[in-house]
Amino acid sequence: MAANDYKFKEVDKIIFGMISPQEVEKSSAVKVVTAELYDKEGYPVDGGLMDIRLGVIDPGLRCKTCGSKLKECIGHFGHIEVARPVVHVSYAGKVYEILKATCRECNRILVDEETASKYRTLHGRFKKERNFEYLRKLAKLAIGKAKLAKKCPHCNAKQITIKVEKPTTFMEGDKRISPIEVRARLAKIQEKDLELLGFDPVQARPEWMILTLLPIPPVTMRPSITLETGERSEDDLTHKLGDIVRINQRLFENINAGAPEIIVEDLWDLLQYHVTTYFDNTIAQVPPARHRSGQALKTLTERIKSKEGRFRHNLAGKRVNFAARTVISPDPKIEFNEVGIPQSVAMELTVPEKVTEWNKEWLLSLVKNGPKEYPGANYVIAPDGKKRKITKETQEQLLLEIKEGYIVERQLHDGDIALFNRQPSLHRMSIMCHKIKVLPGRSFRLNPSVCNPYNADFDGDEMNLHIPQTEEARAEAEILMQVQTQIMSPKNGYNVIGCVEDSVTGNYLLSKKLTISREDAVELLTSMGIFDAKFDKEMVKGSELFSRLFPEDFFFYGTAKQKDEAGVETFLTIKKGKIISGYIDDSSIGENNGELIREFYRKYGQDRTLVLLGNLFKLGIKVLAKYGFTTSIADTDIPEEAIEKIDELIANAYKDVDALVKEYEAGRLEELPGKTRRETLEVKSLEILNKIRNKVGNLAAQYADENTPTIIMARSGAKGNILNFTQMSACVGQQALGGQRIQRGYKNRTLSLFKQGDLGPIAHGFVRSSFKKGLTPVEFFFHAMTGRDALMDTALRTPKSGYLYRRLANALQDLKIEYDGTVRNARKGIVQFKYGDDGIDVSKSEGGKISVKKAIIDVVGQ
Amino acid sequence: MPKTIKIQDHILVPKHVLLTKEEAQALFSKYNITPSQMPMISAKDPAIKELNAEVGDVIKVLRNSQTEKDAVFFRIVKAD
Structure with a gap:
């Protein structure tokens, strides 16, 4: 059938109702009378369930009802006449309700005439207003009221309580009401009463809920499968x-x-x-x-x-062609907006390319390579729409035939547009447009900096790739979805893409500590594609290199407090593209709230920001590669003096806890409000022991060598923090389960090696050792307890919060900000009069707020 | 005798103001909406008890906001 044979009709209205026996019979093509399916020749039996009047599923046969062949005939319904009526399970609940709400003798609704007429007027009004919500409520009210009646207000007949024996048997007292009886009762209910019960008597008579004719669906919706053995499986x-x-x-x-x-x-x-x-x-x-x-x-x-x-x-979840899925792995050498794909994938996925005067030669060379040799082509589409696969046999013919106007489906090459996606697609950054880069290997490669928007890591994650097939789709993807368009998150106006891990460390070192030779400086800049760098000094300060990355009119004033080499407090300040003071770290170029990135984006836009980010990233890792950067266990060494101080601190804390315990045992411990004495002891000792870790941490940090890689990474914000350092070097600290010291175990003690009633720190999960020194068996056990608890917690919470989010997203999916600034739902009802009650576009704000300071600087100048 | 308190005086209860019919009409035309498209408030809501609001009246709610002077909101009184 050609496209213009279709007739288009507009849907005027949809009515929901129940199917009546008359309708079943009217739309039936066959009355099924035998359970036999096929005769001896394997031909469908007349009046059987596979009757060819119900539609055809075998090629070659013609439908007896409409005369069409397979695929053309959509199938026809048949019917069975059931010997005795049966209850439709899905309506059993409704039937039960109606039976209870109507009289067993006169079949009137069990509310008195006065109330009924009141309901009737309401019903009329709501129906006219098409207020379906209230109509539903009214029916519920009427049924609820009628159910309670003990006697019929119309005929005074005593009502007997009706019960259901799930799912389809109705009992009146202890006598069973057969479906025949049920059907008869339902059939006798008057139309005026039905309305009150929530029925529209034209569309749905209650007796239709008891089946007398059963529709048989067409064979096309229950096709049989022929197995290899020739056997039929229904x-x-x-x-x-x-x-x-x-x-x-x-x-x-x-x-x-x-x-x-x-x-x-x-x-x-x-x-x-x-x-x-x-x-x-x-x-x-x-x-x-x-x-x-x-x-x-x-x-x-x-x-x-x-x-x-x-x-x-099938309906909400569609599968598509021109897509690929495989494991992802990192490649810091490709650009942020590139995606590395295996050659095997590139050879399978194609882009349709129209043959023109200018690309004919090139496309012919691709066709010549065919589907088996890399840059090749897989299909050729002639102007008449015929699609042919390129094979050894067809190749020569196609090469001669192809002229302008043909379409060649060529294999992917570098620079093609692709959409890259990782599930769950929770926000718009979960699908971004990348440019293809064909690489060896079998995995998709992405720059580690774009892991954050996808929430991806490389522990076995897989991602999907889609190739847009039309010019419009490609343009849309490129303009609206490319990585640089998604740098800023619409949820808070912070950058979701920034420098990560090594690149942060590298930039931090270069801008804070390093002074490098002129040759090295030129080499670093060359690695970012800056070839005209000139320095007139022998030695160059690392921070000077950045002036080649920032434009000359770039001013930036960081707000994060920093300490320079001498330990003096400063802020990162960039004037005319040069770093005046401070240094680059996670708070300026990192993911989420990288101030410098945000400022640069505001001034120079997405494309230049992406270039800057790419350059900073490359510079950072190049610095580390060139000058070397290795963490070692020796980083966590702290001087003897510090160890002594820490020992003293902990000894004091132990003493404090012991004193508390003594007070408690002597009954002198004063209770905290709402707590027992025992609980007070727990709270107070937990507090002391938690505090001790902070104190020890401060001490350890104070004595730590600022020039060790571990500390450098912590200070730059690249990875780790001082707490991690403390745990490695000094003391792991108190282990807590559910906000309490560890209590569980044996009777009155956590482990059998303690005395009953031991309330000291060690018996309740205080880990005095550091990770480097090693934990005692007892400490190790307590640490494992909290570790297991944390693991269970995350394993249980992830699916819960995922489902919570899904429900939320579905509930809010059609809220939209209208042009008048209101937030409205699908029926244009107002949800908020001003978005967020303040009208701020969060994607252009900073964490949902507008920085007045920055606005003033923008207007007044520096 | 128990001391009666006005719920409106509590600092955590936003200010509720009754709009006149004209003001309400102006609101509807400003946003080009019918009353059924308005957010609702129950006629029995304690916050509007003292306003003598009738079903169909519009209540203006002035809430505190960290980002704006007053976050203004409107609700239509609904029978309960």
Whole structure:
């Protein structure tokens, strides 16, 4: 069918209702009467479940209803006439409600006429207003009220409590109401009462909830599979329908033969079971119907429901072509907006390229290489739309045939546009546009600096790559999604991309400590692509190199306190592109709140910021590569003097705790408000022991050699902090479980080697040793306890918070800031009159706030 | 006898002001909305007890804000 044969119609309205038996019969192509599927020749039986009037699934056959072939015929419904009515499980709850709300004798709603007419007027009004929310509430109210009636206000008949025996049996007192009886009662309810019960009698009569005719879905939605052995394997639905038809026939025969009521009822219940599981095979009270292998059948409800169901799996989740997925690994030598892809991937993914006068020769050379040789091409599309694969056989013909107007699907090469993505895609930086760089190996390569926006690491993460196929898509990706457009996070206006790890350390060293030879300086600059560097001194201060990176009109005043070589407090100041004071560290060029990056971005825009970031990154790692940088255990050595002081500090703390314990034991310890004496002791001793680690930390930091790599990394903000240093060099500190000292273990003691009732620091998880010195077995055990606790905590929290976020994102997904500054939902209802109640565009703010100081500097000048 | 306190006097309760019909109308036309598109407040909300507000009235709420002088918000009184 050509495109212009389609007829377009606009949807005017959608009505939801229930299907009536009349409608089932009207839309039915076949009345199914036999459970047999195929005859001896393997041809579908007439009146069977695979009847070719229900649609065709075999090639070559024609549908008897519409005359179309396979794929053209979408299938037709059939029906079964059930021998005795059965309850539709999904409506059982509703049926129960209605039965309870109506009289068992006169079938009127169980509210008096006065209230009913009041409800009726309300109903009329809400219906006119199309206020469906209130209509629903009204029905709920009416039913709730009617349920409680003991006597019918209309005919005075006494009502007997109705109960359900889950899922489909109704009991009145201790007598069972058969579906026939239920159906009869429902059928007798008047239309004016139905309205109050929440029904629209035209679209949904309650008796339709009890099935007399069962629609049979077309074979196209339950196709059978032919196995290699030639054996046919039927769909789960067909199996289930087969069961229904079989039992139904038996029931018919038994009724006609005048079988005893017990046998008929047994069969009837069996039919009810089969129809129930046909609709839903996961009902708690009903044993699921199974295959011969013991595997539960997947029936109608399971096809639609949950993650693997039609909605979330097939409709909301689509799979696409021109995509690749593999493990990621770092490559600090590629640019931020590049992605390294394996050649094998480059040869599989293609870009359609139109043959023109100017690229014909080149494209022909690609076609000549074919799909097997790297830069090649995989398909050729002729102007008539015919797509042909390039193979050894077709190659020669194609080479002769290709002229302008043909489209060649060529393999990827460097510089092609690609979208790169890592799940979960929680924010817009989770999908960014990168330029392809074909590299050897089998993994995707990305610059470690873009790990942060993707939240990626290299412990086995995989990422997806998509190749846009049209010019529009490529333009959009390049302009809106390239890495440089995403440097600033829309959530707080901070940069999500910055220098990481070694590059921070390198820049810190270069700007603070290093003085290098002229040759080295030129070499460093050359590595960033600056070839015209000139220095007229023999020795160059590292900080001078940065003037070649910043433009001459760049001014920057850092706000993070720093200490220079002499220990004097300064701030990073850049004037006319030169570093005047301070040095570069994590707070200026790091990820999130790198002040310098933010300032540069504001003044010079995204493209130049990306270049600067790339240069700083390259410079940083080059510095480390050139001058060497290795952490060692010796870094954590602290002088004898410091060790003595630390020993003294800890000894004092022990004494303090002992004093507390003595006070407690003597009963002199004063309780804190709301705490018992024991709890007070715990709180106070935990406080002392926690404090001690800070004190020890300060001391250790004071004595630490500022020129050791460990301290340099901590000070520059590249990796680690002083607490880590303290734990390695001096003392690991108190281990806490759930905000308390370690309490669990044996009776009145944590481990059997302590005395019962020992309240001292060591018995409750204080780790006095440092990691370097090594932990005692007891300390090690306590440390392992808190370690395991932390591990469990993260392992349990991640999926919880992930689901919480998913729910939040789904709830808020169609909120939008309108042009009048209001935040509105999908029905244009106002959620906020001003975004965030202050109207600030956070993506252009600093942490959600506007810096007045910066605004003044901008206007007034320096 | 228990001392009665005005909930409006509490520092954590934002100021609630009743708008006149004209002001409310102006608000609707400013944002081009119908009353059903407004955020709602229950007629029984303690904060508006003393305002004698009727269903359909519009309440202006002035909240403290760290980033602005007053964060202004409007709610329509809804029957409960």
